Amino acid sequence: xQQRWDFNxxxxxxxxxxxxxxxxxxxxxGDAVRIRQVMNRLVEESAAVPNIEVEWQEQGGQPILELHxxxxxxxxxxxxxxxxxxxxxxxxxxxxxxxEDGLRIYGPGILDMKAGLAMGxxxxxxxxxxxxxxxxxxxxxxxxxxxxxxxIESRARDAALVLVLESGMPGGALxxxxxxxxxxxxxxxxxxxxxxxxxxxxxxxxxxAAQQILWLTTLANHVLGTTVNVGxxxxxxxTNVVAGQVTLGIDVRVQTSGEMHRIESTLAHPPAFxxxxxxxxxxxFNRPPMEPNPASTRWFDRAQKIWRHDTGEELxxxxxxGASDGNFTAIYAPTLxxxxxxxxxxxxxxxxxxxxxxxxxxxxIAELLRAAxxxxx
Ligand SMILES: [Zn+2]
Numbered sequence: 373x374q375q376r377w378d379f380n381x382x383x384x385x386x387x388x389x390x391x392x393x394x395x396x397x398x399x400x401x402g403d404a405v406r407i408r409q410v411m412n413r414l415v416e417e418s419a420a421v422p423n424i425e426v427e428w429q430e431q432g433g434q435p436i437l438e439l440h441x442x443x444x445x446x447x448x449x450x451x452x453x454x455x456x457x458x459x460x461x462x463x464x465x466x467x468x469x470x471x472e473d474g475l476r477i478y479g480p481g482i483l484d485m486k487a488g489l490a491m492g493x494x495x496x497x498x499x500x501x502x503x504x505x506x507x508x509x510x511x512x513x514x515x516x517x518x519x520x521x522x523x524i525e526s527r528a529r530d531a532a533l534v535l536v537l538e539s540g541m542p543g544g545a546l547x548x549x550x551x552x553x554x555x556x557x558x559x560x561x562x563x564x565x566x567x568x569x570x571x572x573x574x575x576x577x578x579x580x581a582a583q584q585i586l587w588l589t590t591l592a593n594h595v596l597g598t599t600v601n602v603g604x605x606x607x608x609x610x611t612n613v614v615a616g617q618v619t620l621g622i623d624v625r626v627q628t629s630g631e632m633h634r635i636e637s638t639l640a641h642p643p644a645f646x647x648x649x650x651x652x653x654x655x656x657f658n659r660p661p662m663e664p665n666p667a668s669t670r671w672f673d674r675a676q677k678i679w680r681h682d683t684g685e686e687l688x689x690x691x692x693x694g695a696s697d698g699n700f701t702a703i704y705a706p707t708l709x710x711x712x713x714x715x716x717x718x719x720x721x722x723x724x725x726x727x728x729x730x731x732x733x734x735x736x737i738a739e740l741l742r743a744a745x746x747x748x749x
Contacts, residue, residue, distance in 0.1 A: 377498060377731075377734075377735060377738075379731045379734075387490060387491075387494060387730070388477075390413070390417055390490045390493070391477070391482065391486055391487045391490045391725075392466055392479075393413055394410055394413060394414075394481075394486040394487075394489060394490060395461070395466055395479040395480065395481060395482050395486050396461060396466065397409045397410050397413065398454070398456060398457075398458045398459070398460060398461055398480060398481070399452055399453055399454055399481070400453065400454060400455070400456060400457050400458060401453040401454070401455070401511070401512055401513075401514045401515040402434075402453075402512075402515070403453075403458065404433055404434050404435060404511065406458070407434065407435060407452045407453055407511045408435045410452040410486075410489075411435060411437040411452055411509055414437065414439070414452075414489060414493055414509060415437070415439070417490075417493050418439050418493050418496065418497075418507075420497065421439075421441070421496055421497055422441075422501045423441050423442075423501060424439055424440070424441055424496075425439070425440055425441065426438075426439055427439075427440070429523065431519040431520060431522075431523065432512075432518065432519035433519075434511040434512055434519045434520070435511055436508070436509070436510055436511060436519070436520055436523055437452075437508070437509040438506065438507070438508050438509075438527075439496070439506075439507040439509075440504070440505060440506040440507065441496075441503075441504050441505055442504025442505075443504065443530075444504065444506075444530040444531065444532075445503070445504030445505040445506050445531070445741075445744075445745050446504075446505055446506070446531055446532055446533040446534070446535065446740070446741050446744035446745055447505075447506045447507075447508060447527050447528060447530075447531035447533070447534045447535070447701070447705070448492050448495070448496070448505060448506070448507040448508070448534075448535050448537065448737070448741070449508055449510070449524065449534060449535065449536045449537065449697055449698070449701065450485060450488055450489045450492055450507070450508070450509050450510070450536075450537040450712075451485060451509065451510045451511070451512070451513030451514065451517075451697070452489065452509050452510070452511055453510075453511050453512055453513060453514050453515070454480060454481030454484065454486070454514065455481075455484070455514050455719050456480035456481055460480040461479070461480055464478070464479065464480050464721055464723075465478075465479070466478070466479040467479070469724075473726065473728075474726060474727060474728040475726070475727035475728070476715070476724045476725070476726055476727070477724060477725050477727060478722070478723065478724040479723070479724075480723065481723070482713070482715075482723060482724065482725050483539045483712075483713050483715045483716070483717065483718050483723050483724065483725050484538070484539055484718040484719065484723070485537050485538060485539060485712050485713070487712065487713035487715075487725045487730070488537035488538065488539065488711075488712025488713050489509065489537060491537065491712060491713065491730060491733055491734050491737065492507055492537050492712075492737065493507075494734045495734050495737035495738040495741060496738075496741070498734070498735075498738035499738060499741060499742060499745065500742075503741065503742055503745035503746060504745050505741055505745060506527055506530075506531065508523065508524065508527055510523070510524065510697065513696065513697055516658050516659075517697055517700070520697075521700060524697055524700050524701060525700055525701070525703075525704065528700065528701035528703075528704040528705045528707075529704045529705070531701075531704075531705045532705065532706075532744045532747060533671055533705060533706055533707075533708070533740065533744035534698070534701040534702075534705045534706065534707040534708070535707075535708055535711050535737055535740060535741070536696055536697060536698040536701070536707060536708065536709040536710070536711060536712075537711055537712035537737075538696045538698070538709055538710055538711075538712055539710060539712050539713050539714065539715060539718055539725075540710040540711065540712065540713070540714040540729070540733070541688070541690050541692070541710060541714075542714070542715075542716060543688070543714070544679075544685070544687060544688075544714050544729055544732075544733075545687065545688035545689060545690045545710065546672065546675065546687065546688070546689050546690070546708055546709065546710040546711065547689075547690060547691075547692050547696075547698070547709040547710035548664050548668070548669075548672055548689035548690065548691065548708070548709070548710075549627065549661075549662055549663060549664050549689075549690075549691040549692075550659075550661065550662035550691070550692055550693075550694065550695050550696060550698060550699055550709065551597070551625040551626060551627055551661055551691075551692070551693045551694070551695060552625065552626045552627075552629070552632050552657050552659055552660045552661035552662075552695065552699060553623070553624075553625055553657065553658050553659055553694075553695045554622075554623070554624035554625070554626070554632070554635060554636075554655065554656060554657040554658070555622075555623065555624075555655050555656070555657075555658055556621075556622040556624060556639060556653050556654065556655035556656070557619060557620065557621060557622070557653070557654050557655050558581075558584060558588075558602075558618075558619065558620035558621075558622060558642075558651065558652070558653050559617075559618075559619055559651070559652045559653075559654065560577040560580050560581050560584060560607070560617065560618040560619075560620070560649055560650070560651050561577060561616065561617055561649060561650040561651075562574065562575045562576050562577030562578075562579075562580060562614065562615055562616050562617065562618075562646075562648070562649045563575040563614070563616065563648055563649075564609075564613055564614055564615070564616035565613075565614045566612065566613065566614075567611070567612045567613060567614055568612060571614065574614030575614070575646050575648030575649045576614045576615050576646070576649075577607055577608070577615045577616055577617050577618040577649055578607060578608050578615040578618055579615075579646065580618070580644070580645055580646045580649040580651065581605065581607065581618040581620060583645040583646075584620065584642070584645070584651060585602050585605075585620070587642075587643065587645075588600050588602055588620075588622060589602075591624075591635060591638060593631065596626075596627060596628060596630075596631050597625075597626070597627035597628075597631075598624070598625065598626045598627070598631045598635070599623075599624070599625045600622065600623075600624050601622065601623045601624075602620050602621070602622050603621050603622065603623055604619075604620065604621035605618065605619070605620055605621075606618070606619050607619060622653075622655075624657075625693055626657075626661050627661050627663070627691070628661055628663060629660055629661060629663070631661075632657055632660060632661060636656065636657070639653040640653070658695070659695040659696075659699035659700060660699055660700075660703065661699065662695075662696075662698050662699045662702040662707060662709065663702065664689075665702075665706070667706040668702065668706035668707055668708065670706070671706045671708055671740070671744075672689055672708060674740065674743060675687055675708060675736060675740060678735070678736050678739045678740070679732065679736055682732050682735050682736070683732045692710075696709055708740070711733065711736065711737055711740075712733070713725040713726075713729065713730065713733065714726050714729035714733065715729075
């Protein structure tokens with residue numbers, strides 16, 4: 373183990389200021405100007421890192437920032453966008469609260485993931501000059517990463533390890549498996565007719581939809597962790613008209629790529645219970661599932677040792693239903709997710725971080741980068 377880091381009061385205050393600056397620079401997805409300001413603040417803060425190179429790209433009008441040293445170093449992944457619109461800070465201000473569990477800090481986007489970005493910068497500052505790294509900051513994670521996905525994937529292909537700065541679970545657990553998320557729309561076309569005069573001439577899209585919904589629920593698999601939720605339904609015009617059209621909105625979550633392919637191929641050829649209706653499912657999986665594998669499990673074991681050494685506590689790994697950019701990278705490189713701040717309320721008004729986790733988390737990120745970076749030389 374390397375010399376342990378003295379996280380003195382001055383450094384703590386400087387880190388808090390950086391996190392506060394990032395939170396106050398509100399940066400909703402799609403606001404390229406503000407997202408660039410957040411990235412600029414990170415560039416400024418990383419200036420002291422020896423031999424660091426700063427690279428900017430633009431994809432779909434959105435900036436992507438890459439801070440790196442050397443080639444093919446371990447990849448650190450973060451996003452500068454949040455789900456909060458500009459002005460949220462007025463009703464959800466930066467607030468520090470001392471609780472019996474320690475200091476909590478509230479603010480829009482602090483947990484997801486302004487604090488994580490700042491911690492990433494502090495972690496690379498810990499590294500000796502000969503350790504390579506690649507810190508990629510994207511602008512659009514909260515809206516599915518359409519602009520940045522290809523860059524993320526290409527960097528993950530070159531990386532021995534990917535560390536994702538999404539928030540950890542309460543208590544600090546990492547996210548070692550994530551569901552793949554499918555977003556489908558079912559379109560059912562029937563034949564309209566007068567419900568009293570010509571009922572037999574019609575084919576009800578609503579009656580068909582009822583059968584389709586029951587069929588969709590049979591696609592779930594509790595053993596393999598596949599869930600299917602028909603979350604929205606719209607259609608029909610009047611009670612005395614046989615319905616000509618129905619639209620279903622469907623959320624599917626899978627834990628394995630096998631299940632992802634099964635759902636995709638099943639929905640591509642749906643049954644029609646009433647042969648006079650037409651049924652079609654559009655859409656697909658925004659992100660594949662993040663599945664643990666032997667390589668990521670070895671890195672997780674390593675993370676547990678570091679955590680135990682630094683905190684005396686056990687580091688747990690947990691499976692979560694939500695997806696992140698870790699879902700993209702896990703296909704190409706061992707990925708540990710949830711390395712960022714620890715707290716509660718991502719995407720909620722009580723969003724906050726717990727300060728006591730900040731230091732051990734930075735140490736953990738730095739130690740993993742060191743291990744992966746020295747392997748690669
Ligand atoms: Zn996030």
